[in-house]
Amino acid sequence: MADPSSYRPAPGTVPVSAGVYRFRDPDGRVIYVGKAKNLRQRLANYFQDLSVLHERTRRMVTTAASVEWTVVRTEVEALTLEYTWIKEFDPRFNVKFRDDKSYPYLALTMGEKYPRVHVTRKPRLKGDRYFGPYTHVWAIRETLDLMLRVFPVRSCSAGVFRRAERSGRPCLLGFIGKCSAPCTGEITAEEHRRLAEQFADFMAGNTGTYLRRIEARMREAAAAQDYETAASLRDDLQALQKVTEKNSVVLSDATDADLIGLAQDELEASVQVFHVRGGRIRGQRGWTAEILDTSGPSDLIERALTVLYAEGAPAPAEVLVPVLPPDPEQARELLGSRTDLRVPRRGEKKELLETVTDNAKEALRLHRLRRVGDLTARSKALEDLGEALELAEPPLRIECFDISHSQGTNVVGSMVVFEDGLPKKSEYRRYSVTGEAARDDTASMHDVLTRRLKHHLDPPEKTAEEARRFAYPPSLILVDGGPPQVAAAQRVLDELGITDIALAGIAKRLEEIWLPGEEHPVILPRTSEALFLVQRLRDEAHRFAITYHRSKRGRAMQSSALDEVPGLGPARKKALLDAFTTVAKVREAELEDLQAVPGIGPALAEQILTALRSDAPGPAVNMTTGEILDA
Incomplete structure (x- = not known):
């Protein structure tokens, strides 16, 4: 563990301008990248007394061996340079957004002489137009097939295009009318580019103009008794209407907007984005991220905006977020002067943002379930936890206790049970705490644990079902809290003479596991599956306690x-x-x-x-x- 004072730069050497800084470890690897309006002021925060630093910051500065910085002219440059370096160096202590799936886009290569439309999952290229992301490849291919009927833009690869040029014969799409065949001179480069621009205009949401134009031409052809042309235009109109109807209207003002939803806990976050064009949802994408620093909701929204727009992707007229980033003006400069960045307060936009947020919560839940469903990960979590707490063997049965109340009233306790790393809800228990035991959290914890462990030591007459549920004691008892709660729980074990059950407390930040009589907590590694297991135990005990407390409080109000x-x-x-x-x-x-x-x-x-x-x-x-x- 390095001493941060050993590499702290002299205050006078650090500039007071905006910039980006990098912390490196003893091997020269970049482990953290950050930005600042004032580099001197920001870096000074890292070199305070270690006891006042957040645990994650403390771990970062004691892992690092040096710090360096780069001065930039504006805060927006600092934001984009930070994003570039995070992508380049993949620092271990930065928040890392990972796509929760790989999304396909519809791309239009406007940088080529003859623009080509195709489906891609690759990174964006400057100058090209992208539409999406789409959830399924089949959906985007179906859309493309319908669009090429009306806007027959080239969709072949460069090799197929060159072969057609040499042979003077168009490919099959040219013969069936789904390509205008610029390869054989059927259309000039200028006319083909105009066709591509119309394709892009329609996909960007300007659908009404083209629908009305085709409908008018269809009526003119019918009036002139050119029924074959009228029938062809009718089919074109139906194709475009089908493309339009694939996405239902969600915003009645037909606006263009990106809506960003966020869900997070102490360890991970999920971001979901709905791309709305012309009032319709045209695409959706999402990321999950490990929270490795002290980032809060506003910091995560800033990072999401950077990922979405830092590489030159055009921002729509509105970007709606649940919370504003730390520096809204800087973010607005990144988006462009024509984009309105705001938090919707009422109406349909607020309701749609709530739907996006619900999607983010669901994505985070599914991400957790994927980890829970992994038998290897569960086994590793139990092994890691057993090693961290110096147990003789992995704790196959863990019972976690939590206390809930409203300013000392309606005090309740909860017990949740995990066996083999999975919740066993049939064995959950809840406790009502009254009298002297309800005076504070430690007394309540003492009361709940005493009742639970007395039941274990001297069980009353049990039914066969009750006997089966408590067939054996827990390997490990976890209590929600720090040293005071752990001390109260240890008193119960001492009073009852129990020595074969391990005990630990979960501090609020979750990285800290407190053991009885220890001056310093156990810090679980960020990469440890045990940390994820501990988080789920604490969250489940808290949820179960809150649910019982609310029902008891409501019943008390009715009774009064x-x-x-x-x-x-x-x-x-x-x-x-x-x-x-x-x-x-x-x-x-x-x-x-x-x-x-x-x-x-x-x-x-x-x-x-x-x-x-x-x-x-x-x-x-x-x-x-x-x-x-x-x-």
Whole structure:
């Protein structure tokens, strides 16, 4: 581990202008690339006391052995140079966007003398026009086949084109009318370029002009009794309409926009992009990324914008994002003066952005599932975790505990169980914490673990199903929290004399695993599958606790509305809510329905309805005449 002070540059040597900096390891490899408005100020942040740095930053500066920088004229240049270097050097501590799949594009090679249209997955070339990305190759090939009927642009390779030139005979597409055959002089280079420009114009969303033009020509041909031409134009019109109908209208103002959705957790992020042209979704693409630095949502949006537009790809009229990047003006300069970068606040654009965000969440979920479904990865995760915690063997059964409450009220605990790296939901447990045990998190954790482990040591009379569920104790207990929660859990093990169960705590940042009595946490490597397993355990325990807490809090609010009913104690309130769920449904019930609830007699049922219905808002009354007024 290097001491950052050993390679810290003298403050006076670092310029105060915008630039890009690189940290290198002892072998000279670039491990981190960053940009800054003020290089001196930004680099000074890395050379603070190590104890105040974020754990990921601390690991980076202690891995590095040197730092260097390059001055640029503007912040936009810094942004694009940072992106170029990240692609070139692939630094281990930078966020790395990876396409969650390889997307096909429809490309038009406008840089050639005779522009060619073709399907490609390769990187964009300067000067060419690209449409998409499309989700499936078959969809783009079907679109191309329909388009070539109306805009017969060259689609053959360079070799096929040259052979046709030499022989003077066009290829099959030329014979069937799906190529204008510039190779044999059937159309001039200028006319073919105009045809390609019309193709690009239609694909870019300007569909109405061409549909109206073909329809007018069709009607003229029909009026002139040129029915063969009219029929051909009718088929052309239907082909273009079919291309247009492939994408439903999502924005009624027929705008051009890119919508960027984001979902992330502490370790990974998913970005999804919808390309909307002429109000229709023309393409979709997405990335997943490991979060290896301190990037938040706004930083990830900035990186997504850079990936999309830094290489010269034209930005549409609007780019809609869930949060603005750290420097919106710099990002707008990257996009171009004609592009509006903003966060939609209401209406159909906000709703569509929420749909894109839902796609990002689903992509992140599927990415996690692919890792979970990998038996090799699960086995490696358990082995890595066992080695990190110095266990004798991998922890095949792990139980994770979490506490949830609202400002100390409605305190609940959760226990989730993972066996062989997979959740076993049939053995999840939830605990209601009351009395002195609910005073703080450590007391609540002590109470929950005591109840769980007493059940293990001295089980009550069990059914066969219960006996099967708790056939053996956990190899490892994880608690959500740092040293205080771990100390509370260790007290339970000591009080019960349990020595054969390992214990650890998960700190909020997840990279830190706290062991009982240890001064420093265990840091799991970023590349370790164990880190992913620990994250899933903590998230699942938290989700399960929150779900129970919300249901208990809602039930408590319903129960409080029945407090004023005379003669209605806790047991009868519970029976009422079990039968009717909400106070509103109790209020609407008939006397006979209430009397059907155990413990509710005729007199008490009448008292309940009188009390609840007197609290309900009634009609407005004229206090002078007693007349009921209309609402």
